Amino acid sequence: MTPRDDHIDPVAPQREDRRDFLKTSAVAAASTLVLGPGARKAHAFAYEPYPTDDELETVVTSCAHNCGSRHMLVAHKKGDVIVRLSTDNGTYQGDEYGTDTEEKPQIRACLRGRSYRLRLYSPERLLYPMKRVGERGEGKFKRIGWEQALSEIAERMVHLKQTYGPTALVDQSYAGASYGVLHKSDQIEGLLGRFLGMFGCRTSSWSVPSYQGTTxxxxxxxxxxxxxxxxxxxxxxxxxxxxxxxxxxxxHGGNTFYYMRMAKQRGCKFVLVDPQYTDSAAAYDAWWIPIRPNTDAAMLAGMAYHIWDKDLHDQDFIDRFVQGMDKGTMPDWAGGQESFRDYIFGETDGTPKTPEWAAEICGVKADDIRKLAEMYATTKPAALKASWAPGRNAYGEQYNRMAAAVQAMTGNIGVLGGCAEGVGKAWHAEAVAYPYDQYSNVWFASIKSDRWAHIVLNYPNVKREEAGLWPRGDALDGVIPNIRGIFWQGSDWLNQLTNINKEIEAIRKLDSYGEGESLLVCMDSTITPTGIWADYLLPIATHFERHDVALPWYKGHYYIHRPKVIEPMGESKSDFQVFTELAYRLGFGPQYNPKAGRDYFNNPDAVDEAYLVDWWHRVQDHQGVDWDWETFKKRGVYKFILPRPHVAFRDQIENGTPFQTPSGKIEIFSTTLAQITDWTKTQYGYPIPAIPKWVEPWESLISEKTAEFPFHMVSPHPRWRTHSIFHNIPWLRETYSQETTMNASDAARLGIRNGDIVECWNDRGKVVTPVYVTERCMPGVVVLHEGAWMDLDENGVDRAGNPDFLTLDEPSPAGAFAYNTVLCNVKKSDLGHRPGWDQLATARSHVFRRDL
Structure with missing residues (x-):
């Protein structure tokens, strides 16, 4: 976060002193136990008083983040303090203790959710409005009151809108800390988008970092x-x-492992295609196929060739449900255009996409490509789960489109046990409780999310395709936004978007415009790395401190009541309170929050419940829920029992319901893309082929750039964080170190041993971490998990190990973020790693690993 010296503070108590104290205390305690006189009676708890369960009130609530689901948490509280957290035990829907069935499984929280007390009561908890008083990024703030904070923000907003127009303020909301049916931080249907749209000054961010290529x-x-x-x-x-x-x-769901374990017990075989051998591969004894990053589309093309070559495809399925798979399924209006089969067999470009062709690109043996193709085409039903990570690459959409083509050509779509995902959104939830009307997604410019810094640095000399501008069809169409301010709501985007050094440069340019000519507001419950760069920090109540309902995330068929478990700590307010009060100050309060009066800022409870009751009535009407609102509040969770497993596109395959495409079919040849004539007037900016194709990325292990940067870095999601959330939780930090994973042969060549400190760098930045040497990562690839809280030294080196100092913000046409398209170099370093927390609270995970 902020620069600091590496030397030990001579005033601070030293670690050896602490160890001596602990040794002395332990000896004294042992002597007392042995000698007897004066010894206290042993108790079950480590300290007292410790309230027992019969002294605590139990309240059902949930997790709040996009970690793969939103599971049940049960808060055990005494007065207004949460003492501990537990999770689902099967009883909360009125069943017997331990109920955990295939149709109604428990919604058990993971370690992240179970550790939430430490986030709630964290030293980094933001409790009062704060205003910057130091240099930008220095981290110096003073406490101010809500009246001053909101008055100054509103005044600055009016000035920027009147001076620089309706695109001056960027909405960078995301679902990091505020996602529920009422208190919603979201790029599209969120509270900030509604607020800035009604104010008349909003540049929105249209691309989702996690899975835009997949979308x-x-x-x-x-x-x-x-x-x-x-x-x-x-x-x-x-x-x-x-x-x-x-x-x-x-x-991607509340009980993924539960059902995959069932599949394993029933004889299912597992395959992992990934640059690293993961814990999932170990758990399911999967056949591991290491693949060079960013080459997945090529391997899938090689599989498609072999499936066709051996006549293993499902021609009947193709003929009935697919457009553009072969010449026979091309639309009449597309005469002379290339089908997917034409491309695979090289009839247009003269290059058949054989397994041998694919092997040269992706580093997987041709025989293994053939073997996997035959396994998939001949095993019924089979699930090709094309996950988001390979789509977080340059041209990542081509990987996902190629996977969909292979899924379709084998007939594994719309059948139980098959798989069409993709994005993977399943059962449909009623997602919005607050007013969702014509003001909910008003914007005056919409840019690709990670291009804001490029726009600021190069304004006004920016082409619309560089910005990823969404077409409007009015006077603002194609107008590059004059960005002067950012609202970060529920997002740590400065820490999480690509090319952080470029973002910092852009923020410094905003600062150079002078006093009052820019505005950076961070709204969160925690002081984040992004917040360090803000003008104002606004303390937002956590989901334990406001009334809401939790939605499952992409999968899971349930709702969890989320009451106000405790009163908001400090001077925390909900996002809805803050935006409502600002809306009143700016003249549109009654329109923004029609159920509220001017007192909502201090008395939100009745209004919040009124919105939630209306939402529950819609759930009852649309989804057949047979509980009233009071029963739902009392029970805490409603688990839907589906009449049969929910399978995407089953109705299309079994009943002939049209797909929601222009042709009504699965479009391997895209009607929409084939009919675009001017790509610069689209949000994509650059041509995208009408059929899936292998497109070489700008950086990969087959690139000439490997002469300078010989390693390909991937940055997957860790199990101990949700992006950057939970990075500061000591319990979780005891389970891991932020470290660079490297293959043993690469390490040996560079003289690197397990636990050494290494630098990873390229022409965009440099990071420092310990190294984990293993055979579980393929040669030429390094792995550094995303989400570490940045910690810059005086030379601009990130000592915490955030990989997004190395990522590139170039626009991949369909919007995919190129988090995993990164070449870098690695060497042993004399610099110190700074994990962002007391080293004594950081696990030495490498101690328990084999030193390779």
């Missing part, structure tokens, strides 16, 4: 992002291919 693929191919099965469908698979998917860390 594009699903919409082009299936017409929807609801292309996922509920996880119970996995229990019926005979083969599961985890393509870039590590469900031990990033599951």
């Amino acid at each position: 594009f693929s699903s919409r082009m191919t299936f017409g929807t992002i609801e292309d996922g099965n509920e996880d119970d469908a996995f229990a019926h698979s005979k083969l599961i291919i985890m393509w870039g998917w590590n469900p031990a860390y990033t599951f």
